[in-house]
Amino acid sequence: MNNECMAMLAEQWEHICQNYSSDELLQAFKFIQDHSLILVEEFYKKMLVEKESAEFFSDELIQQRLLNTLNAWLLESFSVGINKRYSEAVKKQHMVGQVHARVGIPSWLIMRGVCEIERKVFELVAQNPQHHMITICSYIVRIMGFSTEIMCRSYEANLEKNNDIKHSYRLFSAMQDVAVQKDKQRGSLLDWENELMFKVFSDNTGFNHLVLSKSEFGLWFIHKAAYAFAGSEQVDVIIGRIHEVDQLNQQVLVCTEKDKTIQLIQCIREKNREIQHLVDQLFQVSEYIESGNDSLTQLLNRRYLNTIISREISFSRKNNAPLSLLAIDADHFKRINDKHGHAAGDLALQFMGEVLVESVKGSDYAFRVGGEEFLLLLVDSDLTRAQEIAETIRKRVQETPIRTIAGNSFNFTVSIGCSLYDGHPDYKRFLDAADSALYAAKNNGRNNVYLGK
Template identity: 75%
Template sequence: MNNECMAMLAEQWKHICQNYSSDDLLHAFQFIQEHSLVLVEEFYKKMLVEKESAEFFSDDIIQQRLRDTLNQWLLESFSVGINKSYSDAVEKQRMVGHVHARVGIPSWLIMRGVREIERKMFELLNNSDTKSALTTCSYIIQIMGFATEIMCRSYEAKTVANQEVKHSYRLFSAMQDVAVQKDKQRSSLLDWENELMFKVFTGNVGFKHPMLSKSEFGLWFIHKASYAFSGSDQVKLIIDRIYEVDKLNEIVTQCYEKEQILELIQSIRDLNREIQHLVDQLFQVSEYIESGNDSLTQLLNRRYLNTIVSREITYSRQNRTPLSLLAIDADFFKSINDKFGHAAGDLALKFIAEALQKYSQGSDYAFRVGGEEFLLLLVATDLERAVNIAESIRKYVEHGMITSAQGQQFKFTVSIGCALYDGHPDYQKFLDTADTALYAAKNTGRNRVYIAKTDPQASLSNS
């Protein structure tokens, strides 16, 4: 919504309030103030039994956060007629709409919640002896409806923008994989198969072998390629074949009959050949894609950051898989540019990118988000693995030696904030948590990994 639209909405809010006396506005605010907690409780009591809302409101921590937020929203919305902060109120609804779009809460679900609040409000007013109950009811309904209207305007605008970015990202991701991942992932699939055959034919008994879906190839396809090529018939077939291989793999590890093992291995090989053939078909893409790469480091830039993090959060929530994020920043980077020149600074940034690529998998996402700041999104990764990767990156940079074009040599370090996804549906909270941990790493001495936690007692991992 542009400034003209915002001003128009503020004027409309003002017009609604001017239709009521100051006593009416005060009485309505006092009613909300007295009953806001009851209204909020009614909202969640009803919403939690809705099947469609369980994805957003099932987590205890989120429920508490959202209860506080909803209570504050009610109080702020009905104080506007008294303090006359109409523009601020419109901006507030716009931001709420943006958050709902960011999280992915459908607008109808919000209106469903508003309806529950209004129903409870009718019930409370009906039981009161106040003569002005009808006027209070009229005003509250108008404000609730108008505030929701503004939120929906903002929601739709943000959703349209998000969909455009998502579509662009799908195409970009496909092209990026063509250039970078095709040969690597073919080799990864073959390595997985060869390792299984080696374990079988060396006579190991009761051996273990990772599922294909959890291998380098499987994670890459599920988290990147399947999204890049969504809508293609091959995607579902490949995913089905991957899980078929997983079932056969499990049987192989528990089988002791040589003849049966050979049959199973051949079935796995046949499925893998089919997977490879289908993947090759997907890679036949030749459309022009606006670049989402950073020109210096060739990592992803900010263009698709929100789209990627949002998608991986949704996957993590739906599949109950861990997700971790590293926020990385070069220490005293300005001094490198000042002492050795900007070309040397560029070499340092490329060295960080090299470290990120060295210690990440094909399914992970590495970003240069600006200046000397980087992000590494680690899919299917718990806190232990995330910390190990963070420490590996930190040590790799610390022990590296950069040589400038003029032959000058220097070393530098990085600080890293590490965050494990805590279930909150808003991806911005996840990004903020990692960013806060990064600042803590810098403020406590630099050249270290700081682990963000949900409780106030954050811990340090320092070597």
């Protein structure tokens, strides 16, 4: 919403309040103040039993974080008629709508919850009916409806923008390093298969072998390719075959009959050939896509950051899979530019890009989000893996000299903050947690890795 629209909504809010006396506005606020916790509990009670909202809310999340947030929202919304801060109130509703769009909570679900609050208001009033409460209820319903309208305006605008970016990202990611990824992932699939066959035919007993869905190829396809080619019929078939191979792999691990094991291996090989053929079909895409790469490092830029993190958070919540984020910043980078020149600084940044790509799996995401600021989104990764990768990056940067065109060389260091996804649906909290960990690493003297709480 632009400033003109926000100003118009502030005037409308003021107009609603002008229809009521100061005493009525104060009584309405006191009523909300006295019953806000009851109203909030009623809202989330409904949310927890609704099938559509169960994926967004858990009882623990509600009790620890959301009860206080909604309670504060109620008190703030009904204090506006008293403090006359209409513009601030509109901005608040606008921000709440943005959060709902980020998280993906549908607007109709919020409206359902608001209806539950209104129903509870009338129920409470009926327990102690007074003539003036009809007017109070009228005001409460109007403010609830109007504030929800503002949220929905903001929600729709942000959702449309996000959908456009998601569509663009699907196309972009489908084309990103097509030739490289095609050969790399073909090799990853073959390596997984060959390793299994080696273990089987080496007559080893009691060996373990990673399931295909958790291999380099499987993670890449599930977390990147499946989204990039969403809507293609091959995607669902490939995912189905991957899970079938996982089941066959488990049977191989417990099979004690040689002939049966050979049959299982042959089935795996046949399904892998089918997977490979279907992936080749998906890569037969040739269309110009607006670049989402940083021109200097060739890492992803900020354009698709929110889209990617939102999708991986959704996957993490649905599959109870760990997700980690590294926030990385070059220490005292200005000194490099000042002492060695901007060309040397560019070499350092390009080196950073190479280190990040070489330190992670094909299913992970590397971003350059600022001048010397980077992010690594590590899928299916707990803090142990995140810390190992962070230390690998930190040591390699510290120990590798950067050679300039003039023949000089210099070293630099990085500070890294690690954050483990905590289950909250708003991706901004995840980003903020990684940033906080990075600041802590900086404050601890730089050139270190800090694990966020």
